[in-house]
């Protein structure tokens with residue numbers, strides 16, 4: 001984790017203006033009825049439908065209060081390397097990257113999605129709000145996350161809002177717990193369609209000694225890897 005940062009006053013001012021700017025950006029995306037099929041230069045992912053519009057995909061992003069929790073935890077923990085699994089139009093990665101910049105942390109947010117067309121929309125969003133600390137990875141989390149983790153340093157925070165079913169949940173947990181820095185935080189974002197299915201998987205994670213401390217914050221499932229492997 002990084003250390004020095006801006007003053008409290010600067011941080012408060014910037015955080016408030018980030019919230020306003022990102023809320024306005026989301027409102028604009030929600031109102032954008034451009035069909036994604038208009039972009040013939042970029043491939044669709046397995047979750048894209050030919051009838052999707054930018055606005056319909058923006059509706060999949062988490063509500064403001066959840067994004068603000070991501071932002072606040074990033075300000076508090078000051079993670080240098082952040083993973084965001086499930087990009088959609090790039091809202092969660094925008095909150096994470098803006099908080100990292102607000103905290104004065106010299107780091108990156110890597111956002112992964114199975115849909116190249118969604119990554120392109122996210123890239124445009126991030127450029128429009130002046131975020132330069134986001135990296136993009138295209139692929140299925142269950143198959144491509146391991147490659148991504150092998151190529152990069154251990155991570156300090158991960159937001160998992162993809163592969164919500166039981167199998168994906170446990171597979172991704174295994175990949176992440178092995179690549180977490182001591183003190184890393186993993187946040188699983190639930191999908192109501194899979195609640196019953198992942199209850200047992202969550203019990204398994206809570207019982208896993210590598211997970212350190214696993215608890216819930218509202219619907220979010222948090223795994224704090226305080227010192228997963230006795231590394232210092």
Ligand SMILES: C[S@@+](CC[C@H](N)C(=O)[O-])C[C@H]1O[C@@H](n2cnc3c(N)ncnc32)[C@H](O)[C@@H]1O
Pocket residue numbers: 045047060061062085086087088089090091092093112113114115118139140141142161162163164168
């Ligand atoms: C709920 S949306 C993410 C919303 C985003 N976190 C936000 O709040 O702005 C889920 C995204 O994950 C992607 N996705 C779902 N399952 C995936 C998987 N197994 N691998 C990669 N991407 C996946 C979908 O394409 C979709 O864009």
